[in-house]
Amino acid sequence: MSASRMILRETPEAAIGDPMSVVFFIPGPLRSFTNGSDRVVVEGSFSTMREALSALCASYPGLRHRILTDQGEVREHINLFIGNECVRFAQGLATPVFDGAEISVVPAITGGRRG
Amino acid sequence: MIGKTLGRYTITAEIGRGGMGVVYRARDPLLNREIAIKVLSESPLAGTISRDHLLHEARAASALNHPNICIIHEVGEQNGSFFIVMEFVEGKPFSEIIAPAGMSTETLTRYGVQIADALAHAHDRGIVHRDLKSSNVALTAEGRVKILDFGLARVTEKNDVNSITQSIGSGSSGLTGTLAYMSPEQFRGEPTDHRVDIWAFGVMLYEAAAGNVPFHGPTPFALSAAVLNDPPPPLPKSIPAGLTAIIQRCLAKDPALRYQRASELRAALEAIQSAAIVAPETSGGQSPRPTVLRSLHHIRVKPREALLLVGTTKGAFLLRSSPSRSHWEVGGPYFHGDAVYAITFDGRDGRHRLWASTQSVLWGTVLRSSDDFGKTWRTPEEAPIRFPVGSGLSLKNIWQITLGPDDRPDTPYCGTDPAALFESHDAGESWSLVRGLFDHPHRPRWVPGNGGLILHTILLDPSNSSRMYAGISAGGVYRTDDAGKTWQARNKGIRVTFSPEKYPEFGQCVHKFVFHPARPERLFLQNHWGVYRSDNVGDTWEDIAHGLPSDFGFPVLLHPHDPDCVYVVPVESDEFRCTPEGQLRVYRSRNAGRTWEPLSSGLPQRNAYETVLRDGITADSFDPAGIYFGTRSGRLYGSRDAGKKWELIVEGLPPIACVKAAFYGLSDGQQRSSVCSRPRQPGRRKKPGSARKARRKSR
Numbered sequence: 097m098s099a100s101r102m103i104l105r106e107t108p109e110a111a112i113g114d115p116m117s118v119v120f121f122i123p124g125p126l127r128s129f130t131n132g133s134d135r136v137v138v139e140g141s142f143s144t145m146r147e148a149l150s151a152l153c154a155s156y157p158g159l160r161h162r163i164l165t166d167q168g169e170v171r172e173h174i175n176l177f178i179g180n181e182c183v184r185f186a187q188g189l190a191t192p193v194f195d196g197a198e199i200s201v202v203p204a205i206t207g208g209r210r211g
Numbered sequence: 212m213i214g215k216t217l218g219r220y221t222i223t224a225e226i227g228r229g230g231m232g233v234v235y236r237a238r239d240p241l242l243n244r245e246i247a248i249k250v251l252s253e254s255p256l257a258g259t260i261s262r263d264h265l266l267h268e269a270r271a272a273s274a275l276n277h278p279n280i281c282i283i284h285e286v287g288e289q290n291g292s293f294f295i296v297m298e299f300v301e302g303k304p305f306s307e308i309i310a311p312a313g314m315s316t317e318t319l320t321r322y323g324v325q326i327a328d329a330l331a332h333a334h335d336r337g338i339v340h341r342d343l344k345s346s347n348v349a350l351t352a353e354g355r356v357k358i359l360d361f362g363l364a365r366v367t368e369k370n371d372v373n374s375i376t377q378s379i380g381s382g383s384s385g386l387t388g389t390l391a392y393m394s395p396e397q398f399r400g401e402p403t404d405h406r407v408d409i410w411a412f413g414v415m416l417y418e419a420a421a422g423n424v425p426f427h428g429p430t431p432f433a434l435s436a437a438v439l440n441d442p443p444p445p446l447p448k449s450i451p452a453g454l455t456a457i458i459q460r461c462l463a464k465d466p467a468l469r470y471q472r473a474s475e476l477r478a479a480l481e482a483i484q485s486a487a488i489v490a491p492e493t494s495g496g497q498s499p500r501p502t503v504l505r506s507l508h509h510i511r512v513k514p515r516e517a518l519l520l521v522g523t524t525k526g527a528f529l530l531r532s533s534p535s536r537s538h539w540e541v542g543g544p545y546f547h548g549d550a551v552y553a554i555t556f557d558g559r560d561g562r563h564r565l566w567a568s569t570q571s572v573l574w575g576t577v578l579r580s581s582d583d584f585g586k587t588w589r590t591p592e593e594a595p596i597r598f599p600v601g602s603g604l605s606l607k608n609i610w611q612i613t614l615g616p617d618d619r620p621d622t623p624y625c626g627t628d629p630a631a632l633f634e635s636h637d638a639g640e641s642w643s644l645v646r647g648l649f650d651h652p653h654r655p656r657w658v659p660g661n662g663g664l665i666l667h668t669i670l671l672d673p674s675n676s677s678r679m680y681a682g683i684s685a686g687g688v689y690r691t692d693d694a695g696k697t698w699q700a701r702n703k704g705i706r707v708t709f710s711p712e713k714y715p716e717f718g719q720c721v722h723k724f725v726f727h728p729a730r731p732e733r734l735f736l737q738n739h740w741g742v743y744r745s746d747n748v749g750d751t752w753e754d755i756a757h758g759l760p761s762d763f764g765f766p767v768l769l770h771p772h773d774p775d776c777v778y779v780v781p782v783e784s785d786e787f788r789c790t791p792e793g794q795l796r797v798y799r800s801r802n803a804g805r806t807w808e809p810l811s812s813g814l815p816q817r818n819a820y821e822t823v824l825r826d827g828i829t830a831d832s833f834d835p836a837g838i839y840f841g842t843r844s845g846r847l848y849g850s851r852d853a854g855k856k857w858e859l860i861v862e863g864l865p866p867i868a869c870v871k872a873a874f875y876g877l878s879d880g881q882q883r884s885s886v887c888s889r890p891r892q893p894g895r896r897k898k899p900g901s902a903r904k905a906r907r908k909s910r
Contacts, residue, residue, distance in 0.1 A: 158592040161593055166594075169605075171575060
């Protein structure tokens with residue numbers, strides 16, 4: 097599967113199909129949809145940001161339409177970071193994720209609210 | 212002890228054991244309930260306090276009756292054992308629910324307010340806990356805090372200075388746990404009062420925020436030195452500054468510098484909750500979550516009161532008044548920072564529900580509802596109003612909420628940006644796109660106006676359940692006569708200024724149109740240039756703008772009781788969308804648009820460059836009718852005599868997008884929004900014909 101090969105390229109030590117985990121950092125205004133958690137670990141086998149996000153939203157469905165538009169694209173003023181890299185300037189939701197990735201959901205323009 | 216009786220209580224199990232004695236679960240056969248009994252292992256008379264005094268103190272504590280204090284039912288003695296009978300609390304100690312990194316501000320303030328409220332209750336009755344700590348506070352499964360052992364410290368523990376010193380010497384671990392919460396004055400052996408509880412509560416708040424108590428030491432002496440001399444270590448930066456300040460003030464070494472009353476502390480914690488949206492933690496992830504907005508100003512609406520619902524670009528406000536409508540109380544703001552372009556009151560079927568669309572720049576648009584006048588709002592977990600995948604469209608905003616007729620109380624409609632009509636038949640739980648309009652061959656050629664490509668007007672003909680209108684900017688007027696299956700453009704006679712063809716079939720930039728429920732075949736319309744009337748359900752339109760200073764404007768409104776009486780608020784032009792010549796004037800026609808008169812009494816007539824948006828004007832159902840409008844500068848005006856005289860109701864609101872009048876609770880128990888098919892006169896009633904006479908007189 098090409099997706100798995102992509103993981104291999106990013107994290108050569110990983111074996112194909114290995115379960116992996118990424119951690120999402122949830123901003124304050126969305127924590128009411130994660131039972132108050134500011135940090136959510138998602139485990140599974142996924143190769144792209146879109147798949148990781150999809151796994152996150154399967155557990156916390158309230159997040160989906162607050163992060164993504166009706167067409168499944170990232171909302172205009174929301175940025176997703178893998179580490180310090182904003183996926184908007186990489187391959188968007190097709191950006192590969194790797195085991196242990198730290199993914200931050202960050203409002204691009206802050207509304208003055210904090211969690 | 213198990214199986215034995217103490218007083219009338221049968222001991223059933225041992226719950227806990229400590230230095231001061233054993234706690235049992237027991238059954239009260241008389242009242243048939245579970246209780247807890249604390250049996251003291253040794254005589255509490257080691258100190259200087261007399262037995263009578265201890266009994267007196269415990270009995271005083273048993274007088275406390277507060278939902279967040281574990282109730283003491285009885286104190287007694289049997290065979291030399293001193294025992295305390297109390298409420299059986301099932302829950303976890305607060306100390307166990309504090310995560311290593313602390314708890315969220317929302318959770319902390321939610322519990323903190325309950326503890327502060329309990330402290331205020333007890334202190335007001337002269338009762339001090341003296342041993343408040345996180346292991347002495349329980350959290351029930353329902354999320355309720357219960358403070359244990361209130362007023363029993365001197366009965367159950369020997370925490371005067373001499374005994375502390377002895378205990379430290381003997382390494383008593385139980386007392387060391389207590390030491391971390393002990394105030395400097397307790398360590399110094401000074402007289403103490405209720406402010407020791409404020410200190411201990413400060414330690415608890417610190418612990419809950421940071422995950423650890425503020426003062427530590429390898430030995431009890433080192434700990435006491437830290438409490439007496441060291442400032443608390445800095446809290447993590449993630450703690451809001453306001454909460455940090457509260458904790459620091461509780462932990463002032465000098466009791467005179469702390470909060471002097473627990474009620475002040477409670478108020479300060481409530482202020483921290485302001486604007487914080489706190490969702491109760493629920494186990495099921497699928498159900499819509501109620502959102503509780505705390506520490507806003509909530510209005511308490513009583514039956515037979517007038518309501519104004521105001522949506523602004525930065526939140527919503529609710530206003531209430533007695534039927535006199537002379538003084539308005541302002542509640543809110545709700546949805547801080549979200550734009551509210553549609554808000555409505557749903558009084559069908561005995562409800563009193565508010566519907567509001569909230570648009571966040573960041574997180575998108577959702578439709579929320581409240582059944583308690585804004586105290587709590589239902590926010591759908593997943594957005595039910597959304598465009599089909601593959602359509603290329605995503606919801607930007609909800610511009611209109613229109614209720615179905617009284618005989619379909621579970622049907623609301625929403626008009627959106629991008630232009631589409633959605634309907635629900637289960638009171639807003641699920642929504643579907645009205646495909647007849649969405650699949651209309653004209654849709655690809657509709658073009659957005661300044662506000663977007665929006666469907667902003669939805670009218671249901673009360674005389675024909677299959678007929679409905681939709682207004683689209685810029686698409687024009689559309690009508691269905693078969694309950695939404697097919698739609699026809701109905702724009703004949705409405706001019707377009709932005710294309711070479713002046714009277715196209717569709718594409719008009721319609722701003723708003725209305726009908727009177729008593730004459731639904733006649734429509735009045737404010738266009739992007741042009742004011743029109745149709746006498747034939749929209750088939751043809753006639754220009755009625757003659758006599759107005761400008762035919763550009765946004766809103767149009769009908770008098771609730773007079774189908775010939777129509778209101779508009781003209782602005783100068785497309786380029787300069789402000790009231791002409793800096794004069795704020797509402798224009799009224801009482802002959803269906805043949806002649807117009809300015810209504811300006813009480814409105815600023817100099818330097819008032821105002822704009823009233825398409826849903827910025829509304830009428831109530833009183834007689835004489837109240838007319839209200841809100842401006843882009845955040846001023847809300849009202850008239851109690853259908854526009855003759857105006858009064859400023861409130862100013863300084865964010866830019867007002869929509870205003871809706873409503874009336875809560877008619878005498879027959881029904882509620883009705885201002886857009887009602889059968890106008891009612893719950894206020895003063897005039898003799899029949901007097902309104903007409905008065906009108907003739909004023910001409």
